[in-house]
Amino acid sequence: xxxxxxxxxxxxxxxxxxxxxxxxxxxxxxxxxxxxxxxxxxxxxxxxxxxxxxxxxxxxxxxxxxxxxxxxxxxxxxxxxxxxxxxxxxxxxxxxxxxxxxxxxxxxxxxxxxxxxxxxxxxxxxxxxxxxxxxx
Amino acid sequence: xxxxxxxxxxxxxxxxxxxxxxxxxxxxxxxxxxxxxxxxxxxxxxxxxxxxxxxxxxxxxxxxxxxxxxxxxxxxxxxxxxxxxxxxxxxxxxxxxxxxxxxxxxxxxxxxxxxxxxxxxxxxxxxxxxxxxxxxxxxxxxxxxxxxxxxxxxxxxxxxxxxxxxxxx
Numbered sequence: 001x002x003x004x005x006x007x008x009x010x011x012x013x014x015x016x017x018x019x020x021x022x023x024x025x026x027x028x029x030x031x032x033x034x035x036x037x038x039x040x041x042x043x044x045x046x047x048x049x050x051x052x053x054x055x056x057x058x059x060x061x062x063x064x065x066x067x068x069x070x071x072x073x074x075x076x077x078x079x080x081x082x083x084x085x086x087x088x089x090x091x092x093x094x095x096x097x098x099x100x101x102x103x104x105x106x107x108x109x110x111x112x113x114x115x116x117x118x119x120x121x122x123x124x125x126x127x128x129x130x131x132x133x134x135x136x
Numbered sequence: 137x138x139x140x141x142x143x144x145x146x147x148x149x150x151x152x153x154x155x156x157x158x159x160x161x162x163x164x165x166x167x168x169x170x171x172x173x174x175x176x177x178x179x180x181x182x183x184x185x186x187x188x189x190x191x192x193x194x195x196x197x198x199x200x201x202x203x204x205x206x207x208x209x210x211x212x213x214x215x216x217x218x219x220x221x222x223x224x225x226x227x228x229x230x231x232x233x234x235x236x237x238x239x240x241x242x243x244x245x246x247x248x249x250x251x252x253x254x255x256x257x258x259x260x261x262x263x264x265x266x267x268x269x270x271x272x273x274x275x276x277x278x279x280x281x282x283x284x285x286x287x288x289x290x291x292x293x294x295x296x297x298x299x300x301x302x303x304x305x
Contacts, residue, residue, distance in 0.1 A: 063264075088171070088267070
Protein backbone atom coordinates (compact mmCIF):
# COMPACT_ATOMS: atom_id res chain seq x y z
CA UNK A 1 0.00 0.00 0.00
CA UNK A 2 2.78 2.43 0.92
CA UNK A 3 4.47 1.60 -2.37
CA UNK A 4 1.36 2.65 -4.32
CA UNK A 5 1.07 5.82 -2.27
CA UNK A 6 4.73 6.70 -2.81
CA UNK A 7 4.68 6.05 -6.51
CA UNK A 8 1.55 8.18 -6.82
CA UNK A 9 3.30 11.00 -4.96
CA UNK A 10 6.36 10.72 -7.21
CA UNK A 11 4.26 10.83 -10.37
CA UNK A 12 2.34 13.85 -9.08
CA UNK A 13 5.64 15.57 -8.27
CA UNK A 14 6.94 14.83 -11.74
CA UNK A 15 3.87 16.40 -13.27
CA UNK A 16 4.39 19.67 -11.40
CA UNK A 17 7.96 20.16 -12.65
CA UNK A 18 7.17 21.61 -16.10
CA UNK A 19 4.87 24.22 -14.59
CA UNK A 20 7.57 25.25 -12.12
CA UNK A 21 9.78 26.43 -14.99
CA UNK A 22 7.45 29.38 -15.50
CA UNK A 23 7.06 32.30 -13.16
CA UNK A 24 4.73 31.66 -10.29
CA UNK A 25 1.62 33.67 -10.94
CA UNK A 26 -1.62 33.75 -9.10
CA UNK A 27 -4.83 34.59 -10.88
CA UNK A 28 -8.05 36.04 -9.51
CA UNK A 29 -10.09 33.51 -11.44
CA UNK A 30 -9.75 30.54 -13.75
CA UNK A 31 -11.03 32.73 -16.58
CA UNK A 32 -8.16 35.18 -16.04
CA UNK A 33 -5.69 32.33 -16.26
CA UNK A 34 -7.21 31.08 -19.51
CA UNK A 35 -7.11 34.61 -20.93
CA UNK A 36 -3.49 34.96 -19.86
CA UNK A 37 -2.54 31.69 -21.56
CA UNK A 38 -4.24 32.58 -24.80
CA UNK A 39 -2.74 36.10 -24.85
CA UNK A 40 0.85 35.03 -24.23
CA UNK A 41 0.48 32.38 -26.91
CA UNK A 42 -0.83 34.89 -29.43
CA UNK A 43 1.62 37.70 -28.75
CA UNK A 44 4.99 37.43 -30.41
CA UNK A 45 8.17 38.08 -28.48
CA UNK A 46 9.75 41.25 -29.90
CA UNK A 47 13.26 40.03 -29.16
CA UNK A 48 13.29 36.44 -30.40
CA UNK A 49 11.20 36.74 -33.47
CA UNK A 50 9.96 33.21 -33.96
CA UNK A 51 8.68 32.60 -30.49
CA UNK A 52 5.61 33.77 -28.68
CA UNK A 53 5.69 35.36 -25.24
CA UNK A 54 4.82 32.04 -23.63
CA UNK A 55 7.80 30.19 -25.13
CA UNK A 56 10.48 32.82 -24.92
CA UNK A 57 12.93 33.01 -22.05
CA UNK A 58 14.37 36.41 -22.99
CA UNK A 59 14.29 39.19 -20.41
CA UNK A 60 11.80 41.29 -22.32
CA UNK A 61 9.40 38.35 -22.72
CA UNK A 62 9.45 37.79 -18.96
CA UNK A 63 8.66 41.49 -18.43
CA UNK A 64 5.87 41.47 -20.98
CA UNK A 65 4.33 38.32 -19.51
CA UNK A 66 4.29 40.07 -16.16
CA UNK A 67 2.72 43.10 -17.78
CA UNK A 68 -0.01 40.96 -19.39
CA UNK A 69 -0.68 39.29 -16.04
CA UNK A 70 -0.79 42.65 -14.28
CA UNK A 71 -3.20 44.14 -16.82
CA UNK A 72 -5.52 41.12 -16.69
CA UNK A 73 -5.68 41.30 -12.92
CA UNK A 74 -6.37 45.04 -13.21
CA UNK A 75 -9.47 44.18 -15.19
CA UNK A 76 -8.23 45.34 -18.60
CA UNK A 77 -9.89 43.70 -21.61
CA UNK A 78 -7.96 41.55 -24.09
CA UNK A 79 -8.50 44.32 -26.63
CA UNK A 80 -6.86 46.90 -24.35
CA UNK A 81 -3.88 44.64 -23.67
CA UNK A 82 -3.34 44.01 -27.37
CA UNK A 83 -3.60 47.77 -28.05
CA UNK A 84 -1.03 48.40 -25.34
CA UNK A 85 1.45 46.00 -26.93
CA UNK A 86 0.85 47.27 -30.47
CA UNK A 87 1.37 50.89 -29.34
CA UNK A 88 4.83 49.94 -28.05
CA UNK A 89 6.04 47.16 -30.32
CA UNK A 90 3.96 47.64 -33.44
CA UNK A 91 1.68 45.22 -35.29
CA UNK A 92 4.71 42.98 -35.46
CA UNK A 93 3.77 41.44 -32.09
CA UNK A 94 0.46 40.09 -33.36
CA UNK A 95 0.65 36.48 -34.47
CA UNK A 96 -2.85 36.96 -35.80
CA UNK A 97 -2.58 40.08 -38.00
CA UNK A 98 -5.43 42.57 -38.01
CA UNK A 99 -7.79 42.96 -40.92
CA UNK A 100 -6.70 46.18 -42.62
CA UNK A 101 -5.85 47.46 -46.09
CA UNK A 102 -2.21 46.45 -45.53
CA UNK A 103 -3.13 42.86 -44.62
CA UNK A 104 -5.99 42.50 -47.13
CA UNK A 105 -3.98 40.33 -49.53
CA UNK A 106 -2.71 38.24 -46.64
CA UNK A 107 -6.19 37.47 -45.33
CA UNK A 108 -8.23 37.31 -48.53
CA UNK A 109 -5.58 36.64 -51.19
CA UNK A 110 -5.88 32.83 -50.91
CA UNK A 111 -9.66 32.98 -51.28
CA UNK A 112 -9.39 35.33 -54.27
CA UNK A 113 -6.86 32.99 -55.89
CA UNK A 114 -9.08 30.00 -55.11
CA UNK A 115 -12.04 31.79 -56.71
CA UNK A 116 -9.95 32.60 -59.79
CA UNK A 117 -8.85 28.99 -59.99
CA UNK A 118 -12.43 27.74 -59.82
CA UNK A 119 -13.48 30.19 -62.56
CA UNK A 120 -10.60 29.13 -64.83
CA UNK A 121 -11.24 25.44 -64.10
CA UNK A 122 -14.94 25.80 -64.86
CA UNK A 123 -14.36 27.78 -68.05
CA UNK A 124 -11.81 25.22 -69.30
CA UNK A 125 -14.27 22.38 -68.65
CA UNK A 126 -17.11 24.23 -70.32
CA UNK A 127 -14.91 25.03 -73.33
CA UNK A 128 -13.84 21.36 -73.61
CA UNK A 129 -17.42 20.18 -73.40
CA UNK A 130 -18.47 22.56 -76.15
CA UNK A 131 -15.60 21.32 -78.31
CA UNK A 132 -16.57 17.70 -77.71
CA UNK A 133 -20.19 18.53 -78.43
CA UNK A 134 -19.17 20.08 -81.77
CA UNK A 135 -16.86 17.25 -82.84
CA UNK A 136 -19.27 14.40 -82.07
CA UNK B 137 -5.56 34.25 -77.30
CA UNK B 138 -5.09 30.73 -75.94
CA UNK B 139 -1.35 30.97 -76.32
CA UNK B 140 -1.11 34.13 -74.24
CA UNK B 141 -3.04 32.33 -71.49
CA UNK B 142 -0.22 29.80 -71.26
CA UNK B 143 2.17 32.60 -70.35
CA UNK B 144 0.20 33.64 -67.27
CA UNK B 145 1.96 31.17 -64.93
CA UNK B 146 5.32 32.30 -66.32
CA UNK B 147 4.48 35.96 -65.68
CA UNK B 148 3.34 34.99 -62.21
CA UNK B 149 6.63 33.23 -61.64
CA UNK B 150 8.61 36.25 -62.84
CA UNK B 151 6.71 38.66 -60.59
CA UNK B 152 7.08 36.42 -57.53
CA UNK B 153 10.73 35.81 -58.36
CA UNK B 154 11.37 39.56 -58.58
CA UNK B 155 9.65 40.17 -55.24
CA UNK B 156 11.63 37.43 -53.51
CA UNK B 157 14.87 38.57 -55.12
CA UNK B 158 14.38 42.14 -53.89
CA UNK B 159 13.83 40.87 -50.34
CA UNK B 160 17.08 38.87 -50.33
CA UNK B 161 19.89 40.08 -48.12
CA UNK B 162 17.65 42.29 -46.02
CA UNK B 163 18.27 42.32 -42.31
CA UNK B 164 15.65 39.95 -40.95
CA UNK B 165 16.28 41.11 -37.41
CA UNK B 166 15.39 44.70 -38.29
CA UNK B 167 12.19 45.75 -36.66
CA UNK B 168 10.70 49.20 -37.17
CA UNK B 169 9.87 50.99 -33.95
CA UNK B 170 6.22 51.72 -33.28
CA UNK B 171 7.30 55.00 -31.66
CA UNK B 172 8.86 56.67 -34.69
CA UNK B 173 6.92 59.87 -35.35
CA UNK B 174 5.66 60.08 -31.77
CA UNK B 175 6.75 62.09 -28.77
CA UNK B 176 8.71 60.43 -25.98
CA UNK B 177 6.08 58.76 -23.76
CA UNK B 178 5.34 60.16 -20.31
CA UNK B 179 7.77 59.08 -17.65
CA UNK B 180 8.84 59.78 -14.10
CA UNK B 181 12.31 58.50 -13.40
CA UNK B 182 14.94 59.19 -10.81
CA UNK B 183 18.26 60.61 -11.96
CA UNK B 184 21.27 58.48 -11.14
CA UNK B 185 23.49 61.48 -10.45
CA UNK B 186 21.21 63.98 -8.70
CA UNK B 187 18.54 61.67 -7.20
CA UNK B 188 15.94 64.12 -8.52
CA UNK B 189 12.67 63.06 -10.12
CA UNK B 190 12.81 63.75 -13.86
CA UNK B 191 9.82 63.93 -16.22
CA UNK B 192 9.40 64.52 -19.95
CA UNK B 193 9.24 68.29 -19.22
CA UNK B 194 12.94 68.13 -18.40
CA UNK B 195 13.91 66.71 -21.79
CA UNK B 196 16.23 68.86 -23.94
CA UNK B 197 14.62 70.99 -26.66
CA UNK B 198 17.45 70.39 -29.14
CA UNK B 199 18.07 67.08 -30.96
CA UNK B 200 19.54 64.37 -28.75
CA UNK B 201 19.99 60.63 -28.35
CA UNK B 202 18.34 58.36 -25.80
CA UNK B 203 20.61 55.43 -25.08
CA UNK B 204 19.43 52.37 -23.13
CA UNK B 205 22.28 50.58 -21.40
CA UNK B 206 23.02 48.43 -18.40
CA UNK B 207 26.07 47.10 -16.63
CA UNK B 208 24.71 43.57 -17.20
CA UNK B 209 24.90 44.04 -20.96
CA UNK B 210 28.14 42.88 -22.66
CA UNK B 211 27.46 44.82 -25.88
CA UNK B 212 27.21 48.03 -23.83
CA UNK B 213 30.87 47.53 -22.86
CA UNK B 214 31.73 47.56 -26.56
CA UNK B 215 29.59 50.58 -27.24
CA UNK B 216 30.78 52.73 -24.34
CA UNK B 217 34.04 54.07 -25.83
CA UNK B 218 32.19 55.22 -28.93
CA UNK B 219 29.59 57.01 -26.81
CA UNK B 220 32.46 58.82 -25.06
CA UNK B 221 33.74 59.88 -28.49
CA UNK B 222 30.28 61.19 -29.42
CA UNK B 223 30.03 63.09 -26.15
CA UNK B 224 33.42 64.67 -26.91
CA UNK B 225 31.98 65.83 -30.23
CA UNK B 226 29.22 67.55 -28.28
CA UNK B 227 26.38 65.12 -29.06
CA UNK B 228 23.86 65.25 -26.19
CA UNK B 229 23.02 61.74 -24.95
CA UNK B 230 20.39 60.92 -22.37
CA UNK B 231 21.29 57.61 -20.73
CA UNK B 232 18.65 55.22 -19.42
CA UNK B 233 20.17 52.74 -17.02
CA UNK B 234 17.90 49.86 -17.95
CA UNK B 235 17.02 47.15 -15.41
CA UNK B 236 20.17 47.76 -13.47
CA UNK B 237 21.52 48.40 -10.05
CA UNK B 238 22.40 51.93 -8.90
CA UNK B 239 25.74 51.20 -7.25
CA UNK B 240 26.94 49.09 -10.17
CA UNK B 241 25.92 51.83 -12.61
CA UNK B 242 27.78 54.48 -10.59
CA UNK B 243 30.85 52.29 -10.50
CA UNK B 244 30.65 51.74 -14.28
CA UNK B 245 30.47 55.47 -15.01
CA UNK B 246 33.27 56.23 -12.55
CA UNK B 247 35.55 53.64 -14.15
CA UNK B 248 34.73 54.08 -17.83
CA UNK B 249 33.76 57.74 -17.96
CA UNK B 250 30.34 59.29 -18.35
CA UNK B 251 29.21 60.18 -21.90
CA UNK B 252 25.69 61.11 -20.77
CA UNK B 253 24.22 64.56 -20.13
CA UNK B 254 22.13 62.84 -17.53
CA UNK B 255 21.36 59.26 -16.58
CA UNK B 256 17.92 58.12 -15.47
CA UNK B 257 17.25 54.90 -13.61
CA UNK B 258 14.74 52.50 -15.10
CA UNK B 259 15.21 49.72 -12.60
CA UNK B 260 11.96 47.90 -13.33
CA UNK B 261 12.19 48.38 -17.08
CA UNK B 262 8.74 50.02 -17.32
CA UNK B 263 10.02 53.00 -19.31
CA UNK B 264 11.83 50.53 -21.55
CA UNK B 265 8.53 48.78 -22.29
CA UNK B 266 6.86 52.15 -22.96
CA UNK B 267 9.63 52.90 -25.47
CA UNK B 268 9.28 49.47 -27.07
CA UNK B 269 12.80 48.46 -26.10
CA UNK B 270 13.67 44.80 -26.58
CA UNK B 271 17.09 44.81 -24.95
CA UNK B 272 20.24 46.84 -24.57
CA UNK B 273 21.97 48.70 -26.06
CA UNK B 274 19.25 50.47 -27.94
CA UNK B 275 19.35 54.07 -29.08
CA UNK B 276 16.62 56.49 -30.13
CA UNK B 277 17.11 59.74 -32.01
CA UNK B 278 14.83 62.60 -30.91
CA UNK B 279 14.68 65.61 -33.22
CA UNK B 280 14.44 69.31 -32.37
CA UNK B 281 10.65 69.19 -32.16
CA UNK B 282 10.72 66.40 -29.59
CA UNK B 283 9.65 63.60 -31.92
CA UNK B 284 11.35 60.21 -32.06
CA UNK B 285 12.70 59.88 -35.59
CA UNK B 286 14.89 56.79 -35.50
CA UNK B 287 15.63 53.73 -33.42
CA UNK B 288 18.80 51.70 -33.56
CA UNK B 289 19.02 48.26 -31.95
CA UNK B 290 22.47 47.16 -30.95
CA UNK B 291 25.86 48.79 -30.69
CA UNK B 292 26.51 52.19 -32.26
CA UNK B 293 29.88 52.25 -34.02
CA UNK B 294 31.74 54.13 -36.74
CA UNK B 295 29.95 52.15 -39.47
CA UNK B 296 26.35 52.86 -38.49
CA UNK B 297 26.87 56.26 -36.90
CA UNK B 298 26.60 58.25 -40.20
CA UNK B 299 23.04 56.90 -40.68
CA UNK B 300 22.04 57.72 -37.11
CA UNK B 301 23.69 61.14 -37.32
CA UNK B 302 21.60 61.89 -40.42
CA UNK B 303 18.46 61.81 -38.29
CA UNK B 304 19.91 64.02 -35.57
CA UNK B 305 18.63 67.46 -36.52
